Amino acid sequence: MLRNTAAFALALTALGASANAQTADLPQAGSAWFADGKSVIDARLAQQPIAKRAKNVILFVADGMGVGTNFAIRVFDGQQKGMLGEENVLPYETFPNVALVKTYNINAQTPDSAPTAGAMNTGVKQRFNLINLGENAITKDCSTEADNALTTFGEIVHDMDKSVGIISTARLTHATPAAVYAKTAYRNWEDSAPEGCMDIASQLAAAMNSGLIDVALGGGRRHFLPKETTDPEGKTGRRKDGKDLVAEITAGGAQYVYDDETARAAKLDGTPLLGLFESSHMKYEYDRTGEPSLAEMTEMAITSLSTNANGYYLEIEGGRVDHANHAGNAFRTVTDGVAFAEAVAKAIEMTDEQETLIIVTADHEHSIAFNGYCGRGTPITGLCYGVDDQGVKHSDELVTADDGKPYPVIGYLNGPGSVLVKQEDGSYKGERPDLTQEQAMDPEYVQQALLPKSSESHSAEDVVAWAKGPYAHLLGGTIEQNVIFHIMMHAVTAE
Known part of the structure; x- marks a missing residue:
């Protein structure tokens, strides 16, 4: 042992002082994996923190995209591009600063989107189902709103004469976009609230008419219109109060767009802009017709907000990643995830990292899981192929479980695809179906799950945050979710 250790030390010494000399004679030095690994270190050595005040901040939130969901999106995106998939790199995965983010709420191990988004917009963790209220507020108790209202990042930068925008593929009154402008004791008060409190849609109308919100693009038209009114679709x-909030907002000088045609005709010169592209949530990317993509809305918003010489804050949510996970439909989860990645790429293209801090993260993860042992390049939305011991790509043999049946790569711990089915006597029994690859890869396929639930649940595990731009280097390690606010805050106030 001593002789081998001494020989190893002498060999290392003989390799020389420089990194190149140390590695040049290693037998693995000719491998592309080795060269790629070294290039990562070279890039990190050359990386310099940008320590100057940020003019702009863009916060991307892929609702429901934790580590697992992001993995599925990465592989699917790569396979769509003709790769095996696992080696693919999503646009935000190139960012130099990365952290794990703890997502729990002050009263919940498994988080809700309202307080998670609120934590990122105020700097403090919040209570389940509440938006931008302090920890003494009580869910559904309207009387606790006034004394517990928190100041949002949007309000802070508005007072710095910056513009503020929101984009979501969900309803603009939904939890994550609402966290930019709303303060409410119950996230579901989208078009009505108890006496003495203001519903979320009315809060957005007030925010646009006051000049707090300059651009708002997403779904949720029904919450802005009276129940007697029929929209263009x-x-x-x-609304039961008879108010037409779209009319109120446009009367205040804002433009209103409701489909891809009117969106293309919008003035992007800084004139306030409201886009409500669906009665409820916008369409999944796979089903999208007649409305702009998330990347197109991102381009619209950045173009308009950039007319403010003082800069802007823009929150962009890929809201339907979450909804597809809830539905147990992995195909729409990953296709909306790719659309989210394309929106990030558009923002990178349109901004200067010397003046724009971009943070990409999620509010929470889902109970998604990945089966093994699958060979490289197995279709991520399909059934598991075996490992080929002599090649790189998977074998063409399906892997089977102990019941002799193949299984999908992606499953869920609970959801509508449960293998346990309710019987006439109220009990649950189940047997897994014998799937074909074609069936498993159908866009309508609902993944196999363990526990029966009509809607698959969130999970409590960490999510990831990636950052680039001014003071992005403050992001790192494992952090509480509310720290994201403090990074943004420092970036816009640093001397």
């Missing part, structure tokens, strides 16, 4: 509003 033939759907009726839900």
Whole structure:
């Protein structure tokens, strides 16, 4: 042992002082994996923190995209590009600063989107189902709102004469976008609230008319229109108070767009802009017709907000990643995830990292899981192929469980695809179906799950945050979710 250790030390010494000399004679030095690994270190050595005040801040939130969901998106995106998939790198995965983020709420191990988004917009953790209220506020208790209202990042930068924008593929009154402008004791008060409190849609109207919100693009038209009113798509509003908030907002000088045609005609010169592209949530990317993509809305917002010489804050949510996970439909989860990645790429293209801090993260993860042992390049939305011991790509043999049946790569711990089915006597029994690869890769396929639930649940595990731009180097390690606010805050106030 001593002789081998001494020989190893002498060998290392003989390799020379420089990194190149140390590695040049290693037998693995000719491998592409080795060269790629070294290039990562070289890039990190050359990386210099940008320690100057940020003019702009963009916060991307892929709702429901934790480590697992991001893995599925990465592989699917790569496979769509003709790769095996695992080696793919999403646009934000190139950012030099990365952290794990703890997502729990002050009263919940498994988080809700309202307080998680609120934590990122105020700097403090919050209570389940509340938006931007302090920890003494009580869910559904309207009387606790006034004394517990928190100041949002949007309000702070508005007072710095910056513009503020929101984009979401969900309803603009939904939890994550609402966290930019709303303060409420219950996230579901989207078009009505108890006496003495203001519903979320009315808060957005007030925010746009006061100049706090300059751009708001997403879904949720029904919450802005009276129940007697029919929108351009033939759907009726839900407001019982008779208010037409779209009319109120446009009367204040804002433009209103409701489909891809009117969106293309919008003036992006800084004139306030409201876009409500669906009665409820916007369409999944796979089903999208007649409305702009998340990347197109990102381009619209950045173009408009950039007319402010003082800069802007823009929160962009890929909201339907979450909804597809809830539905147990991995295909729409990953296709909306790719659309989210394309929006990040658009923002990178349109901004200067010397003046714009971009943070990409999620509010929470889902109970998604990945089966093994699958060979390289196995279709991420399909059934598990075996490992080929002599090649790189998977074998063409499906891997089977102990019941003799193949299984999908992606599953869920609970959800509508449960293998346990309710019987006439109220008990649950189940047997896994014998799937084909074609069936598993159908866009409508609902993944196999363990526990029966009509809607798959969030999970409590950490999510990731990636950052680039001014003071992005403050992001690192394992952090509480509310720290993201403090990074943004320092970036816009640093001397």
